[in-house]
Amino acid sequence: MFFVAVFSGCAKHETAVQSGNREQVLHRGIGEDVSTLDPHLATQANDYTVISALLEGLVSEDPVDLHPVPGVAASWEVSTDGLVYTFHLRADARWSDGAPVTAQDFIDSFQRVLTPSLGADNASLLYVVRGAREFNEGRLADFAQVGFAAPDPRTLRITLAQPTPQFLSLLNQQAWFPVPRRVIEKSGPFAQRGNPWAQAGSFVGNGPFVLEEWRPGQEIVVAKSPTYWDAASVRLSEIHFHAIDSLDAEERAFRTGQLHVTEALPPARIDAWHRDAPQMLRIDPLLGTYFYRFNLTRPFLKNKKVRRALALAIDRTAIVEKLLRGGQLPAGTLTPPGIAGYTPPRGLRTDFAEARQLLAEAGYPGGQGLPTFELLFNSSETHQLIAEAVQEMWHRELGVNAHLVNEELKSTLDARRTGDFQILRSVWIADYADPTSFLDIFRSGNGNNFTGWHNAGYDHLLDQAGQTADPAARNTLLHSAETLLLSDVPIIPVYFYTHVFLIQPSVKGWHPTLLDHHPYKYVYLDGN
Numbered sequence: 001m002f003f004v005a006v007f008s009g010c011a012k013h014e015t016a017v018q019s020g021n022r023e024q025v026l027h028r029g030i031g032e033d034v035s036t037l038d039p040h041l042a043t044q045a046n047d048y049t050v051i052s053a054l055l056e057g058l059v060s061e062d063p064v065d066l067h068p069v070p071g072v073a074a075s076w077e078v079s080t081d082g083l084v085y086t087f088h089l090r091a092d093a094r095w096s097d098g099a100p101v102t103a104q105d106f107i108d109s110f111q112r113v114l115t116p117s118l119g120a121d122n123a124s125l126l127y128v129v130r131g132a133r134e135f136n137e138g139r140l141a142d143f144a145q146v147g148f149a150a151p152d153p154r155t156l157r158i159t160l161a162q163p164t165p166q167f168l169s170l171l172n173q174q175a176w177f178p179v180p181r182r183v184i185e186k187s188g189p190f191a192q193r194g195n196p197w198a199q200a201g202s203f204v205g206n207g208p209f210v211l212e213e214w215r216p217g218q219e220i221v222v223a224k225s226p227t228y229w230d231a232a233s234v235r236l237s238e239i240h241f242h243a244i245d246s247l248d249a250e251e252r253a254f255r256t257g258q259l260h261v262t263e264a265l266p267p268a269r270i271d272a273w274h275r276d277a278p279q280m281l282r283i284d285p286l287l288g289t290y291f292y293r294f295n296l297t298r299p300f301l302k303n304k305k306v307r308r309a310l311a312l313a314i315d316r317t318a319i320v321e322k323l324l325r326g327g328q329l330p331a332g333t334l335t336p337p338g339i340a341g342y343t344p345p346r347g348l349r350t351d352f353a354e355a356r357q358l359l360a361e362a363g364y365p366g367g368q369g370l371p372t373f374e375l376l377f378n379s380s381e382t383h384q385l386i387a388e389a390v391q392e393m394w395h396r397e398l399g400v401n402a403h404l405v406n407e408e409l410k411s412t413l414d415a416r417r418t419g420d421f422q423i424l425r426s427v428w429i430a431d432y433a434d435p436t437s438f439l440d441i442f443r444s445g446n447g448n449n450f451t452g453w454h455n456a457g458y459d460h461l462l463d464q465a466g467q468t469a470d471p472a473a474r475n476t477l478l479h480s481a482e483t484l485l486l487s488d489v490p491i492i493p494v495y496f497y498t499h500v501f502l503i504q505p506s507v508k509g510w511h512p513t514l515l516d517h518h519p520y521k522y523v524y525l526d527g528n
Helices: 016-023 045-054 103-114 132-136 247-255 267-276 304-312 316-324 352-361 381-398 409-418 436-442 456-466 471-488
Strands: 025-029 059-061 068-070 073-078 084-089 148-152 155-159 209-215 219-224 238-242 281-294 373-378 402-407 423-429 491-502
Touching: 016 025, 016 238, 025 247, 045 209, 045 219, 045 238, 068 073, 103 132, 103 148, 103 155, 209 238, 247 381, 267 281, 267 491, 304 352, 304 381, 304 491, 316 381, 316 491, 352 381, 373 381, 373 409, 381 402, 381 423, 402 409, 409 423, 423 436, 423 491, 436 456, 436 471, 456 471
Parallel strands: 025 238, 373 402, 373 423
Antiparallel strands: 059 068, 073 084, 084 155, 148 155, 209 219, 219 238, 281 423, 281 491
């Protein structure tokens, strides 16, 4: 068995895991390198993995179930109508350069996210605040009319547009994190994309760790912050985030004692770990959906029958059972089942006969006349396997030809932003445990839409849901909205995630959570 030599303590030289256990240095794999450490421009799950060590919002998360707990705000009150939240900031909240964290720091940060010139993809997460959407869309010029106020340096008042039960959980999304204006402006305009402030040597945060080193494509090192208000509770001395874009290479790094935690695991290795070292294999629930986006600005993809034919000609069950093998579920909807009592519609199914009929009705019988199109995905052995399977299904069942394009993550993100794609591999991991975390991204004009699809009826249903207090009535409206989305088929849901990864027994405080968040102040190492 290939595990024995590594994990029996017989290695001739001390591994990174062994020394890390002794020195409280956690080595975590993050897959591909982060796209940015600027929280207001970050969109990827692995961005949050690092940023959450460096910055803290008004509230934090309980490590077991992620319910909101005090962060920079020691306490808060909510008005009886659910519209006004008053946060009381800690007197000992500090930036890593020693300056106090103030209510104005938060207001400046929120204004930055909402300033159109920044082009923040996640600006819409702040639209729950009165006037935020109007300011972001350029329909309101005076930011003082947006629902943020600071009666004094340690009091922050936020007025919502309508009651939002999930508001406190929303505050843990990185778009809500504070940034230091005075530091950013040393590197360029405060609300300008491309400002290089968020790098080693200039980054100033307020979280439990500080940025020590960033070697792009290799490693990010953070160290325990002496200025963090709750530094006494932080047990790790350092975290090393290792960027390894190959699942096979990451698994080898774990096997040779270089990593405490991997980001993922090659599907072909799951059975071996389950057999030989099950105590190191974790398959955790995760609120996430793997899907493909259509670019509806491309002429042949404007035809809904073509899009629907491609969606129906994917055997999702074969993908999860034969390729992935990690407890994932076939996805016919955007929202995973069972979020906050919400039941998704029946959704898109596998139906090869209907797919062929739809393609013929669209004018492409047997695929004749349909141009070869591109399926773009970022580099990953798993994405490659799935894309090859889908390519074969489409060719076998419909007679159409998909050209697979494999690029680095940065290139696919650039293509997504500029619309330089036809069909794009995508993923959405929930920012908070509510259906709107998924459904809101396909509102007209949402910064994370990227499909060119917009539907006024869909937007109206979501608006109605946002103004509906009764949970059952709200879920009915959300169900109708998702039904409309799936009927128009701007996306192809493929599967619902689980998080399949490897973790050393020495890692403590790493609980299974639906969002894959693991607040680092509660994590420690015990090699005994």
